[in-house]
Amino acid sequence: MSEETSERRWRRRGTMLLLLAFGAFLVYRYVLPERTARLTVSLTAGDPLGRRHHLAEALKLELNERKVDVKLLPTAGSEDAINAVAAGKIQLALVQGGLPEQKGVRQVSALVLEPLHLLVRPELLGPGLGQLRGKDLNLSTPGSGTRELAHELLTFAGMKAAIDYTELNHSYAELEAMPAAKLPDGIFLVSSLPSRVATFLIEERGYRLQPIPLGPALALRDAAVHDGVIPAYAYSVDPAVPPSELHTPATYLLLVAHEKVSEEAVTRFLEAIFQGEFARHAQLQRLSPTLLTHPPALPLHPGTREFLRRNDPLITAEAIDNLESLRSFFVSLAVAFFLLWRWQRQRSQRGFEEYIAEVSRLEAQALSIDSRYAIDLNAILAIRQRLSELKIEAMDKFAAGELRGEELMASFLTHVSDLRHYLNDMILHERTRLEKAARRSEDDADEVLERLWGRATKDREGDSVSH
Secondary structure, three states, X not given: OOHHHHHHHHHHHHHHHHHXXXXXXXXXXXXXXXXXOOEEEEEEOOOOOOHHHHHHHHHHHHHHOOOEEEEEEOOOOHHHHHHHHHOOOOOEEEEEOOOOOOOOEEEEEEEEEEEEEEEEOHHHOOOOOXXXXXXXXXXXXXXXXXXXXXXXXXXXXXXXXXXXXXXXXXXXXXXXXXXXXXXXXXXXXXXXXXXXXXXXXXXXXXXXXXXXXXXXHHHOOOOOOEEEEEOOOOOEOOOOEOOOOEEEEEEEEEEEEEOOOOHHHHHHHHHHHHHOOHHHHOOOOOOOHHHHHOOOOOOEOHHHHHHHHHOOOOXXXXXXXXXXXXXXXXXXXXXXXXXXXXXXHHHHHOOHHHHHHHHHHHHHHHHHHHOOOOOOHHHHHHHHHHHHHHHHHHHHHHHOOOOOOHHHHHHHHHHHHHHHHHHHHHHHHHHHHHHHHHHHOOOOHHHHHXXXXXXXXXXXXXXXXXX
């Protein structure tokens, strides 16, 4: 028997063993029934009369089928809810996106866009917001995300509380109990569609929806804001409310959890949301797990990362590469001389490996920084500078013929591009945070922003990433 024939035999045997081992893993991981203990968690969705609380009730129903008992607790609003999670008083919360980060709070998933509703008396409908000057506006209760977004919108429109309008802070229950004549001239609320409170105000109190086509403009200043749409006739056909497609700022509804909530609990929440009947019970369109791949507003919970890995397709390019690596491991002893020959032949093509390894090292540093509560902007900028230097150096050497291997060059450039996008997202997130802080200051916002940015990037000169 020739050496080549023996080598083929060992390669076949190694491949068969590998396939058997992989098949056993799949049976254990996906086929065998999973025995899990019953869990108890606390969850808040803000005001019990709000649309979010209805979603939480639907989620609670679905989680019960997955051996999770949910204790629903009321809070004043999103800001109050996320503070309670940060303090460890409540484990999970459905909150409005765009709120400041809190230590110990992790994002589980984005769910749906929640449009900002501005309900006004019919005589106050207009092309802008100027007709609301001098009026009583209900911005929702202190501690709510609605109040924060309404303040941001009115400030952007050049309107100041106590000067251009009178701020009121009635709860949903108080608004529903008020006689029509005593209700505010305008009422803000943030809710997915349809909002029960908005339906009541339109059908029972005669209010109408005011268009606010400022979403794209606000999004330039606040990454959490999107251009939302309320479809024509969403709340009434006769009279038509709204009479045509209505644009308004919107933010994502987020499910957040304390960092100490177990990965198992988070996984069951995500299974209930994306694999169960939650969307049907909540009267939502079916939710796609692609929501988990959106740039997160907060650091992701480890349970979300585990869920993403678990739901990857079974057969992927990465899985095939891993199979090839394991196969090579099993047959390495039998084909030692063959591998040696390949190594000798490929020596002339080495070069990009070192650059790829350096980019991976920079990526590990960025991930480490991103996992911390406070992002070191100076370190992120240094990593981005080092990444650009690596790319220029590698391309210069390739052009000069000092590096070979076009296939490795493509992998290197893809790796560089992915890391640069990740770094830019981190920098944009930090800049957005600083802009919010500047706008909340009583001083000139531009001067405050320049001060905060300078403080975040102090000692930039001479800083570098360790080589």
